[in-house]
Amino acid sequence: MxxxxxxxxxxxxxxxxxxxxxxxxxxxxxxxxxxxxxxxxxxxxxxxxxxxxxxxxxxxxxxxxxxxxxxxxxxxxxxxxxxxxxxxxxxxxxxxxxxxxxxxxxxxxxxxxxxxxxxxxxxxxxxxxxxxxxxxxxxxxxxxxxxxxxxxxxxxxxxxxxxxxxxxxxxxxxxxxxxxxxxxxxxxxxxxxxxxxxxxxxxxxxxxxxxxxxxxxxxxxxxxxxxxxxxxxxxxxxxxxxxxxxxxxxxxxxxxxxxxxxxxxxxxxxxxxxxxxxxxGCERAEALNEILSDGVPNGVIDELDALKNTLCETRPTEATRKSFGRVLEFLATRVYKLVGGSSDLTSSNNTKAPHMEVVSSKSFDASYVHYGVREHAMAACMNGMALHGGIIPYGGTFLVFSDYCRPAIRLSALMGLQVIYVMTHDSIGVGEDGPTHQPVEHLASLRAIPNLYVFRPADAIEVLECWEMALKLTKSPSLFALSRQSVGFNRVCYSRDNLAVKGAYIVREHEGDFRVTIFSTGSEVDVALGARDILQDQGVGTRVVSMPCWRIFDEQNADYIANLLGNGSLKVAVEAACSLGWHKYIGERGIFIGLDRFGASGKCEDLYRHFGITKENVAGTILARLRSGM
Amino acid sequence: MxxxxxxxxxxxxxxxxxxxxxxxxxxxxxxxxxxxxxxxxxxxxxxxxxxxxxxxxxxxxxxxxxxxxxxxxxxxxxxxxxxxxxxxxxxxxxxxxxxxxxxxxxxxxxxxxxxxxxxxxxxxxxxxxxxxxxxxxxxxxxxxxxxxxxxxxxxxxxxxxxxxxxxxxxxxxxxxxxxxxxxxxxxxxxxxxxxxxxxxxxxxxxxxxxxxxxxxxxxxxxxxxxxxxxxxxxxxxxxxxxxxxxxxxxxxxxxxxxxxxxxxxxxxxxxxxxxxxxxxGCERAEALNEILSDGVPNGVIDELDALKNTLCETRPTEATRKSFGRVLEFLATRVYKLVGGSSDLTSSNNTKAPHMEVVSSKSFDASYVHYGVREHAMAACMNGMALHGGIIPYGGTFLVFSDYCRPAIRLSALMGLQVIYVMTHDSIGVGEDGPTHQPVEHLASLRAIPNLYVFRPADAIEVLECWEMALKLTKSPSLFALSRQSVGFNRVCYSRDNLAVKGAYIVREHEGDFRVTIFSTGSEVDVALGARDILQDQGVGTRVVSMPCWRIFDEQNADYIANLLGNGSLKVAVEAACSLGWHKYIGERGIFIGLDRFGASGKCEDLYRHFGITKENVAGTILARLRSGM
Missing domain, CATH: 3.40.50.970 (Thiamin diphosphate (ThDP)-binding fold, Pyr/PP domains)
Structure with a gap:
């Protein structure tokens, strides 16, 4: 050539x-x-x-x-x-x-x-x-x-x-x-x-x-x-x-x-x-220079904190994809370099803020792209936009279809581009659409990509905190895995600190003797917290760790990691996904509750029950292990 | 609709x-x-x-x-x-x-x-x-x-x-x-x-x-x-x-x-x-029925064993992709339902046996398809062929491009189809083509897919044994990860038993006190064996376990697994890939030597040295840990 x-x-x-x-x-x-x-x-x-x-x-x-x-x-x-x-x-x-x-x-x-x-x-x-x-x-x-x-x-x-x-x-x-x-x-x-x-x-x-x-x-x-x-x-x-x-x-x-x-x-x-x-000599130079600079405008992070405070008062229980759209709506009027889109799933992904205009051959003075059913091109286009400069592109599809964009996601990571992937419907919680639409192996397979930050927030606050981190990760792509179904609101009270900023944190400390640590992410943090209630009722001191981003947790110092890993306690992971990778945290003898098999078509609740991802089963499994003394 | x-x-x-x-x-x-x-x-x-x-x-x-x-x-x-x-x-x-x-x-x-x-x-x-x-x-x-x-x-x-x-x-x-x-x-x-x-x-x-x-x-x-x-x-x-x-x-x-x-x-x-x-009433009925039956013709497995015997005498040291082609050449004249192809990498993948005719619009009385640079369609077509019946399709590309076919690979696994993916150039061993062509996260991301059997054989004999398993897996897809570069010949002597049939086996037992277990796959088994020599020379009893297929190993009985995991020994994994998943075998405190980052363009040997995947570094890291007493 x-x-x-x-x-x-x-x-x-x-x-x-x-x-x-x-x-x-x-x-x-x-x-x-x-x-x-x-x-x-x-x-x-x-x-x-x-x-x-x-x-x-x-x-x-x-x-x-x-x-x-x-x-x-x-x-x-x-x-x-x-x-x-x-x-x-x-x-x-x-x-x-x-x-x-x-x-x-x-x-x-x-x-x-x-x-x-x-x-x-x-x-x-x-x-x-x-x-x-x-x-x-x-x-x-x-x-x-x-x-x-x-x-x-x-x-x-x-x-x-x-x-x-x-x-x-x-x-x-x-x-x-x-x-x-x-x-x-x-x-x-x-x-x-x-x-x-x-x-x-x-x-x-x-x-x-x-x-x-x-x-x-x-x-x-x-x-x-x-x-x-x-x-x-x-x-x-x-x-x-x-x-x-x-x-x-x-x-x-x-x-x-x-x-x-x-x-x-x-x-x-x-x-x-x-x-x-x-x-x-041009008066537009300053505006252009500003949009071309890394990061987000001053004050946005502060304002975001105000939104967090409000959320801690209203305590919304909603799908994390909805929380994502909520924060987006807030950011889109402040961070003009955000350019969004979806592969024909706009209303499912919640990727379009109300005021956003749509790009068309008639007008490019807009910030939203209807990519059509073209996940792969969407991802590659986002790489191009990020490379061009002055744009933080984000785009949505279902998590299961991250497979369609994988070669381009890999290039986002290899080139170190700030591209934000919005992957909703992130587990068997998809429900009736069945196994073709239910990601199982996708979290693991994405976590494996070097330099890609996979965020799986557990509630409205974690969504906001992860958004903040994604905005700051100017040399890496981020990927949000978001639930279709509603989740609880876990944060006990407002904190100015971004608790998710270390990738994992104690969302509920044990009471009494420290016996068990349950690690979880996203929609399953609810399950973990429910199991903790059962266990604490029986006097089993149980800590719950939410891990919205493994990669960031792995980057923390040894003390922080050692503390969170809770050595000495029985370690359990709960995630509606395959087990691959979890043993790094729970050890060889830890308990994993999730699914190393494909999902099924049925109601969301039926599926969680069918696969044993319930607070009762998590608590029961832990109690059985504790009783066996192994 | x-x-x-x-x-x-x-x-x-x-x-x-x-x-x-x-x-x-x-x-x-x-x-x-x-x-x-x-x-x-x-x-x-x-x-x-x-x-x-x-x-x-x-x-x-x-x-x-x-x-x-x-x-x-x-x-x-x-x-x-x-x-x-x-x-x-x-x-x-x-x-x-x-x-x-x-x-x-x-x-x-x-x-x-x-x-x-x-x-x-x-x-x-x-x-x-x-x-x-x-x-x-x-x-x-x-x-x-x-x-x-x-x-x-x-x-x-x-x-x-x-x-x-x-x-x-x-x-x-x-x-x-x-x-x-x-x-x-x-x-x-x-x-x-x-x-x-x-x-x-x-x-x-x-x-x-x-x-x-x-x-x-x-x-x-x-x-x-x-x-x-x-x-x-x-x-x-x-x-x-x-x-x-x-x-x-x-x-x-x-x-x-x-x-x-x-x-x-x-x-x-x-x-x-x-x-x-x-x-x-048709005389062709018998032939058709035979080709439509599951499995391979009687005698093929026996003949394959004869080939194994020969290989154990000639002891070829060659790229595993070459060994794959060698076994294919043998099988293709005996198993008529094998229909091969490649996404424009025929001579790199070694997917075409010499006698195979090429399918074209003029003739379908052939068994090889030039799929063109169309990895995704290749994989989907193979699903169609397997569903049709009477065909075991196999097709090749580079392992890094498994990303392009991932949605279709997932469907092979979900449908339980006997499709064989031939993915060569399976690590930084790719060399000069650089990080875009060097898989790092792919083994992990493929191992995560339920019902997909990922084989990464270490030498000519393991290639043959994995081929045998792939032929027997009539309800699952198999994926071969094969080296571009030459590997050693590890088997000490011929055994009728398929040693790889349990997914993992002891390729070299320790001598003296049992101190260390090194787990490895594919081309890095050579590195592990080299490190063992150094360690044994220093009196450190070291066992090397080759793990051509994690999934099959996970399916073994608890005793077999426990024995191979070698509890009590220091556990080390060596694989020129990301660490995700390895801690299930080596535990939280095990040592992983590989790369959780992207590769680089350079000579194969230079890259292995650059990333520390050498027998000297493996042995040195182990000795340092043993000395630290941790």
């Missing part, structure tokens, strides 16, 4: 791309996403030629601690906008970047914000399901500042793409409402004209199908699957040098080329400088 | 569908998949009318232990072919069913096997990414026995579908190479003609876009999102009765309707009886 798409990328950089090596985070730069990230050397080569990286970095390609890893990594290499590699993700991300651009352009004026998002995609990206979701959404929203460059080389790893696909890509994208262009990907003039036309498109995203030869100039591998991922031997390299008539040394770059690329960069820096001047 | 699609379903059942209540598993029946499974009552109503289920079952709709759960569940209700609900999955499954049908038809003759696969899909199914992958594959393979009935009602949960999509569905499916038809979904004549035309299609799958009114006859909710998922009040019910002029009791069915549906069933049973007679 670095050979096959070199001509296209050269035209893009030299004739169009707004970028600045001096100011790599220039807000109005174009965003370039290499969705088929395995072609990273294409990026690195050009980034070297324009001055982002040195030749030594090129030499250290794919070595540990280098800034030229196998796939482009955001945060690792200045100028790399998006971590890519898992196919199709870059395209989804690009759609989010393009939505964000339109939002800012409409809010701050297109004299200040008017840049393009370019995505280079391969056959693989377009075979992936996410390409459908993303392209369909982009067409629906008429994202005319999105330009996709399709490396149409007809080759995939297994061989010719004709082995596996017969799609008419042009007709397909037309059906999504895109402008479709086609060029010889090795004809500079054609490429330049096509990008020019795409940039003038109004009301439609564009895809430019670039007919290219994979491994160009690399006979005999050119145009075959052998050029895709087979090692490149010294003989191949010599053939390549012969083919292009190059007699210089390895890593040597002809002065003529250097000069041309220097001019490319100079042109780009000039454009950036002009913008910077315009920006410096 | 049960109201909006009633007319279409009525025509389908009464005029076309091959089914038999007397012989519900009749092999040549048509397969009907309700991909938008939330409309389950449409199925249940008709299934009642033709005699599959009683009126009491209808009354117990969505109640615990009923056979009419909220979404259709395979195995719960006779006549339900596929568990559906997660949108788009049914369509993917239908493509697998249709591939299987073509395979059997070509192998056994279309006089014996010639049935259709019908899928009812909604707007949501078609917005999901998997619809792209599945439809594109179906078009490529020219599956002319696949007929999709699209409930084109223009409504989703959030409101009009125009809120979120502007796709030209007709043009989109044409671009995939489908025949596209359009009907008034309430005009019996039009529907019948369209299905008739679709059944005559040659070389192309068909989609019939049925323009319908959601909640038909239910003013004023008809045609609005209120009809989608809002509760149906008693007043609504009365309005509905008024609208259709029905004055009978609840659950009462007019005799006229009963009679007509009795005739529908009689026609269907007759068709089945005729087939049964033809089949009984």
């Amino acid at each position: 670095p050979l096959g798409m070199a001509d296209v990328a050269t035209v893009l950089f030299s004739k169009f791309l707004r970028f600045s090596v001096n100011h790599p985070s220039w807000f109005d730069r174009d965003r370039l996403v290499l969705s088929n990230g395995h072609g990273s050397m294409l990026m690195y080569s050009i980034m070297h030629l324009v001055g982002y990286i040195g030749i030594d970095d090129i030499k250290r390609f794919r070595q540990l601690h280098s800034i030229t890893p196998g796939h482009p990594e955001y945060g690792c290499t200045t100028g790399v906008e998006v971590t890519t590699g898992p196919l199709g993700q870059g395209l989804g991300c690009a759609v989010g970047l393009a939505i964000a651009e339109r939002m800012f352009s409409q809010r701050f004026g297109d004299d200040l914000i008017n840049h393009h998002t370019y995505a280079i995609v391969g056959d693989g990206c377009l075979m992936e399901g996410i390409s459908h979701e993303a392209a369909s959404l982009a067409g629906h929203l008429g994202l005319d500042h999105l330009i996709v460059l399709f490396d149409d080389n007809g080759i995939s790893i297994d061989g010719s793409t004709s082995l596996a696909t017969s799609d008419d890509v042009r007709a397909r994208f037309s059906a999504y409402g895109w402008d479709v262009l086609e060029v010889d990907g090795h004809d500079f003039g054609e490429i330049e004209r096509a990008i020019g036309v795409a940039r003038e498109s109004r009301g439609k995203p564009s895809i430019i199908c670039c007919r290219t030869v994979i491994g160009k100039f690399m006979p005999p591998k050119a145009g075959t699957a052998a050029a895709h991922s087979w090692p490149f031997s010294p003989e191949d390299a010599q053939e390549f040098r012969n083919a292009i008539g190059w007699e210089g040394e390895r890593f040597e770059i002809p002065e003529e080329a250097r000069t041309l690329w220097r001019e490319v960069r100079a042109r780009a820096e000039l454009e950036c400088d002009l913008w910077m001047k315009k920006f410096a | 049960p109201l909006g699609m009633a007319d279409v379903a009525t025509v389908l059942f009464s005029k076309f569908l091959r089914f038999s209540v007397n012989h519900p598993s009749w092999f040549d029946r048509d397969r009907l998949v309700l991909s938008n499974g939330h409309g389950s009552m449409l199925m249940y109503s008709i299934m009642h009318l033709v005699g599959y289920i009683g009126i009491d079952d209808i009354k117990r709709f969505r109640q615990l232990h009923s056979i009419t759960p909220g979404h259709p569940e395979y195995g719960c209700t006779t006549g339900v072919e596929v568990t559906t609900g997660p949108l788009g999955q049914g369509l993917g499954c239908a493509v697998g069913l249709a591939i299987a049908e073509r395979m059997f038809s070509q192998r056994f003759g279309d006089d014996l096997i010639n049935h259709h696969t019908y899928a009812i899909v909604g707007d949501g199914c078609l917005m999901e990414g998997i619809s792209h992958e599945a439809a594109s594959l179906a078009g490529h393979l020219g599956l002319d026995h696949l007929i999709v009935l699209f409930d084109d009602n223009g409504i989703s949960i959030d409101g009009s579908t125009s809120l979120a999509t502007s796709d030209d569905v007709r043009a989109r499916f044409s671009a995939y190479g489908w025949d596209v038809l359009e009907v008034d979904g309430h005009d019996f004549g039009e529907i019948e003609r369209a299905i008739g035309v679709a059944r005559e299609s040659r070389g192309k799958p068909s989609i019939i876009c049925c323009r319908t009114v959601i909640g038909k006859f239910m003013p004023p909710k008809a045609g609005t999102a209120a009809a989608h998922s809002w509760p149906f009040s008693p007043e609504d019910a009365q309005e509905f009765r008024n609208a259709i002029g029905w004055e009978g009791e609840r659950f009462e069915i007019p005799e006229e309707a009963r009679t007509l549906w009795r005739e529908v069933r009689a026609r269907a049973e007759l068709e089945c009886d005729l087939w049964m007679k033809k089949f009984a």
